[in-house]
Structure formats: C-alpha cells, structure tokens
Amino acid sequence: MKQHRPPRAIALGYFDGVHMGHRALMERAVQRAREIGGTSAVFTFDKHPSSVMTGRQVPLLTAGAYRQDEIKLLGGVDEVIFGHFEELRTMDWRDFIHELLIGRFGAQYIISGHNNRFGYMGKGTPEGMAEECKKAGIGYDCIPDVKIDGIVVSSTYIRQLISLGDMERVTKFLGHPYTITGVVAHGRKVGRTYGVPTVNLPLPPEMALPPYGVYATRVRVDDQVYLAATNIGVKPTFVDGGAPTIEPHLLDFSGDLYGKLIHVELHQFLRPEKAFDSVEELHAAIEENVRQTRAFFAKG
Numbered sequence: 001m002k003q004h005r006p007p008r009a010i011a012l013g014y015f016d017g018v019h020m021g022h023r024a025l026m027e028r029a030v031q032r033a034r035e036i037g038g039t040s041a042v043f044t045f046d047k048h049p050s051s052v053m054t055g056r057q058v059p060l061l062t063a064g065a066y067r068q069d070e071i072k073l074l075g076g077v078d079e080v081i082f083g084h085f086e087e088l089r090t091m092d093w094r095d096f097i098h099e100l101l102i103g104r105f106g107a108q109y110i111i112s113g114h115n116n117r118f119g120y121m122g123k124g125t126p127e128g129m130a131e132e133c134k135k136a137g138i139g140y141d142c143i144p145d146v147k148i149d150g151i152v153v154s155s156t157y158i159r160q161l162i163s164l165g166d167m168e169r170v171t172k173f174l175g176h177p178y179t180i181t182g183v184v185a186h187g188r189k190v191g192r193t194y195g196v197p198t199v200n201l202p203l204p205p206e207m208a209l210p211p212y213g214v215y216a217t218r219v220r221v222d223d224q225v226y227l228a229a230t231n232i233g234v235k236p237t238f239v240d241g242g243a244p245t246i247e248p249h250l251l252d253f254s255g256d257l258y259g260k261l262i263h264v265e266l267h268q269f270l271r272p273e274k275a276f277d278s279v280e281e282l283h284a285a286i287e288e289n290v291r292q293t294r295a296f297f298a299k300g
Ligand SMILES: Cc1cc2nc3c(=O)[nH]c(=O)nc-3n(C[C@H](O)[C@H](O)[C@H](O)COP(=O)(O)O)c2cc1C
Pocket: 187, 188, 189, 190, 191, 192, 196, 198, 200, 214, 229, 230, 231, 234, 235, 236, 237, 238, 247, 248, 249, 272, 273, 274, 275, 276, 282, 286, 289
C-alpha cells in the first residue's frame, strides 16, 4: 500500500457549530497526530447529510463560507477535508474506510463519536470501524458522549435552543457564543438620522435564525472587539415585510464597516422586536437596550 507522508489522524463528522462534543474528538485527533508525527484532520461533507437525505435544509450553526476557518480555529486541527456527500453516500462503508480514509487520505488513526454512522445507507458503525481498523493495522478511537447537565451535546439540541432564544444555554453547550458571520451591506441609513447608526448584515440564509428581537452582542471585526446592541428582524416600525437582517449598533465606535467581514456573537436575548408608534419610543427602547448590553458584559 502507498505510504502517506505525513500520516493523518482523522476525525469524522459534520461538525456544525463546533460544539463541546466535536471539540473532544478534535482534541484527540490533535493528540494522535502528535504521537504519530503526522497531521490532524477533520473529514466532513460539503452538504449536510440530513439536508440531502430529507430534501429539507437543516438550519446551520456555522455560515457556509466560514466552516473551514471555524473548524480549524475552534478545533485546532491542521486540515479540513470536504467529501462530496452526494457521491459518497452510495459508497460501501468498508470502501469508505479502506479506499478513501486509509488509501487516499493516509489515515493512521480514525476518531469518531458513538453515534457516528457512515457509508451507504449509514451501515457503517463504530463497532464495524473498530474491526476494520484493526484488520488494517491502524488506530481507532471512539469518543464517549460529552454531556452537559446530563444532556448529550448535539447540533440538533443546540438548534432547538437557538429557536427558543436561550442564548446563554447555547453558549454553554457550544462552548462559545452562537456567531453570525457575514459581509456588511448598505442599509437605508435611517438609524444615523436619530443617533443610532447600525451595521447592516444580511442573514446568511443557511443559518439557524433566533427569534426576532434585540440581543446583547459582541462584534468582532479585524482584530477589534466591540460591544453592540443588535436587532434581528424586519424592522416593523419602518418596513413592511422584507428579508430579516441583523443590525448591530456598536457601542463606543464611529467609522465605516461597509464591505468588511464581521462576526456577531449573540450572548443574551433582551426583548422581542416591536412595531413602535414613534421614532422617539424606538429610540428610548434602544437606549435601554444599550444599558442592558453594557450591564450584561460588565457582569463578566
Ligand atoms: C438595539 C436596536 C433595537 C431595535 N429594535 C427595533 C424594534 O423593536 N423595532 C423596529 O422596528 N426596529 C428596531 N430596530 C431597527 C431600527 O429600526 C433600525 O436600526 C433603523 O430603522 C435603521 O435602519 P437602516 O439601517 O435600514 O437605516 C432596532 C435597532 C437597534 C440597533
């Protein structure tokens, strides 16, 4: 068999959101890579398997364009390998191990969780994986479930928490705040006329949408971090319908962010979005939200 240099320790899964369970797998991959003098990698798919299988788009926890960076940054792995799910879903599970992971990508160690299924019809199981890896003379680690408050951490559970707006619990299960990433667009520039300039971020359509409302947030841009009171919704005071936007009002900032890539971390839901009777009432509500945001982050 062709020897790959350097060999790889490969963690398997989709890794949407890079939660605490995912991190346990990737930490192990990094550790194993060090032991074998190789590189650590994640093998994931270009499309979410459930979205393809059910034909219904699963709302994602990581913006598509940012997946590779987020997995590397939070998981600490050297590489992210994207398999084409539509092609691989028909591959026999043994071929997936021997031909693809070992033959093509030089796996010396494979790491997965308990519930990992792979190959045609999801017939590959951790038990089958252990047996085949043994035959091939490579290592396999099956990582026990990571639980918080007695609940198994999963992307599915975190999506539910987001739909409820329970951002503090989301942060606990993800191990980092839910973060919406995108490029700043031009808004209507109305906010600045009453002293509340906002950054306008179209919501990446593939991402999970929290309830419309105002959130205590932090915005990361380049190497800077700003506190921000952020509205998510359709601005019913001014606009009739339309696509939702995410609009941070950065505190202690003046400047121009058009065209910049920004990361908006949602830390706490403050109140639902509302159609106000006047701009003055909206303004007063926003001032209160700014106070709440400062107070939230002052708590540490
Ligand atoms: C903290 C905050 C809270 C907001 N809350 C609401 C709201 O409850 N209802 C609403 O219609 N618009 C709300 N907005 C959105 C403003 O209407 C919006 O920023 C303003 O219309 C400027 O829009 P523009 O950027 O398109 O010019 C909020 C904005 C911020 C920054």
